[in-house]
Amino acid sequence: MKDNRIKNEFAAMEVPDMKTGILAAIRQKKAVSHRRRMRPAAIAVIAAMLALFGITVGAGTSGMLNLQNGSKYSFLDADGNIVKPTGFHLEEDVDVSLSEKALANIAPYIHLPITDDEIISYQTNSPEEMEEFLDMPLVLPAHITSKAILYELRAYGTDGNAATIYLRVQTEDNPDAMSVYLRGFPGVIMTASEPEMEDYTLPDGTPVTIAAAKYQEGGLVAHALYRKDEAVYHVRVFENSKHELMENVKEVLDTVE
Amino acid sequence: MFDAQALLAGDENALADAVDTLSPELYRYAVGIVLSRMDAEDAVQTAFVALWRHRAAVKDPAGIRAYLYRCTYRACVDLLRKNRLFVPPVRQEESPLSVPLSEEMTAALSRLSPVERAIVYERAVMETPYEELADHLGLRADNVRKKYERAKKKLARFLPDMRMEESDEG
Numbered sequence: 218m219k220d221n222r223i224k225n226e227f228a229a230m231e232v233p234d235m236k237t238g239i240l241a242a243i244r245q246k247k248a249v250s251h252r253r254r255m256r257p258a259a260i261a262v263i264a265a266m267l268a269l270f271g272i273t274v275g276a277g278t279s280g281m282l283n284l285q286n287g288s289k290y291s292f293l294d295a296d297g298n299i300v301k302p303t304g305f306h307l308e309e310d311v312d313v314s315l316s317e318k319a320l321a322n323i324a325p326y327i328h329l330p331i332t333d334d335e336i337i338s339y340q341t342n343s344p345e346e347m348e349e350f351l352d353m354p355l356v357l358p359a360h361i362t363s364k365a366i367l368y369e370l371r372a373y374g375t376d377g378n379a380a381t382i383y384l385r386v387q388t389e390d391n392p393d394a395m396s397v398y399l400r401g402f403p404g405v406i407m408t409a410s411e412p413e414m415e416d417y418t419l420p421d422g423t424p425v426t427i428a429a430a431k432y433q434e435g436g437l438v439a440h441a442l443y444r445k446d447e448a449v450y451h452v453r454v455f456e457n458s459k460h461e462l463m464e465n466v467k468e469v470l471d472t473v474e
Numbered sequence: 475m476f477d478a479q480a481l482l483a484g485d486e487n488a489l490a491d492a493v494d495t496l497s498p499e500l501y502r503y504a505v506g507i508v509l510s511r512m513d514a515e516d517a518v519q520t521a522f523v524a525l526w527r528h529r530a531a532v533k534d535p536a537g538i539r540a541y542l543y544r545c546t547y548r549a550c551v552d553l554l555r556k557n558r559l560f561v562p563p564v565r566q567e568e569s570p571l572s573v574p575l576s577e578e579m580t581a582a583l584s585r586l587s588p589v590e591r592a593i594v595y596e597r598a599v600m601e602t603p604y605e606e607l608a609d610h611l612g613l614r615a616d617n618v619r620k621k622y623e624r625a626k627k628k629l630a631r632f633l634p635d636m637r638m639e640e641s642d643e644g
Contacts, residue, residue, distance in 0.1 A: 221598060222579075222633065223579070223594065223595075223598045223599060223629075224598055224599045226575050226576060226579050227502045227505075227506065227575075227595065227599045228599075230501075230502055230505065230574050230575065231574060232497070232498040232501050232502070233501070233511075233515060235493065235497050235501065235515055235518055235519060236490055236493045236494060236497070238515070238519055239493050239497070239518070239519050239522045239523070240486070240489070240490060240493070242519050242522075242523050243486075243489070243522070243523055243526050
């Protein structure tokens with residue numbers, strides 16, 4: 218039997234566990250996720266903008282960007298062998314918590330629209346400066362921090378979208394020692410020029426910002442953000458038509474007590 | 475393995491089993507087309523979501539796998555159109571859209587069209603019969619055969635040491 222290099226490479230490919238994400242996507246048609254606290258209501262506007270980039274506001278990291286708990290993956294070398302894992306994705310439910318200060322720091326580095334292939338970058342040479350920028354401690358594996366020479370926050374654009382924002386830590390011996398992708402919603406790729414924002418109110422009068430944008434398969438997604446009891450909540454609703462989308466997200470919001 | 479009948483009847487456990495059983499091959503298929511791990515995950519997720527939402531229309535339990543292949547292919551093409559990523563725009567190790575294949579293989583595959591990449595994966599990796607492959611892609615079997623021959627010639631230019639098994643079936 219001849220050696221089939223293509224077959225071998227594909228066979229050696231590490232496959233991520235997609236079950237959780239798929240089942241969540243199926244159930245999330247009207248999912249409501251309650252996210253972590255932030256303070257001023259004005260932040261909701263920035264938060265909505267960041268949500269358009271895929272950054273989730275809030276979540277369960279307790280104000281700490283713990284890069285040791287992400288899911289690891291491997292790259293293959295030219296021979297199809299698995300090399301040392303170099304990348305970490307944050308787990309789906311371990312979104313990054315961003316404080317008011319972090320949002321304010323990041324906002325100037327994120328503009329719309331982002332051009333194709335453009336990379337927006339904020340770089341620091343020390344973990345302390347990146348911690349200051351992100352306003353949270355970074356928890357990195359010791360073998361990374363001992364050799365880290367550059368900490369970089371990047372937004373990566375494709376065709377007018379900001380597909381992903383990620384933190385990259387470069388070390389002396391590996392220019393891509395660790396990349397942490399701060400992408401909260403895999404699959405959500407939104408067109409920067411098209412999202413529509415709408416103001417709404419909860420039954421108790423709390424103001425809500427709704428941002429609607431395109432989703433996969435010609436579908437639509439609405440992100441609704443509101444501040445209540447010193448916390449910011451994030452509601453996501455998926456639909457195929459814009460009318461139903463706005464109807465349904467408001468229907469969900471109307472149930473908030 | 476999964477209970478196809480139960481899945482079509484709306485059993486989420488059966489769906490979860492189907493994800494376990496079929497997502498690895500669909501993920502590899504998607505990676506082979508979009509050349510991006512993240513987009514591949516999105517495409518596979520889109521396919522399963524589509525299956526679940528439209529399960530009532532999938533009358534034949536034996537047709538679930540083919541349905542997922544068709545959905546995955548369409549999702550890949552949609553993503554490529556959206557992202558204009560027919561060629562990976564940045565180096566593999568720098569991109570969040572990185573490819574879990576060797577750089578040489580990625581470069582070679584990126585020379586092919588998305589449909590050629592789909593055909594190469596299904597023929598060279600899965601050894602899918604032409605008739606079945608044609609059904610997945612909405613093409614005629616003889617057309618698929620020609621495209622595969624063309625794709626092999628293209629790949630041979632960029633992967634001189636490449637060998638692909640070829641059976642007489644299909």
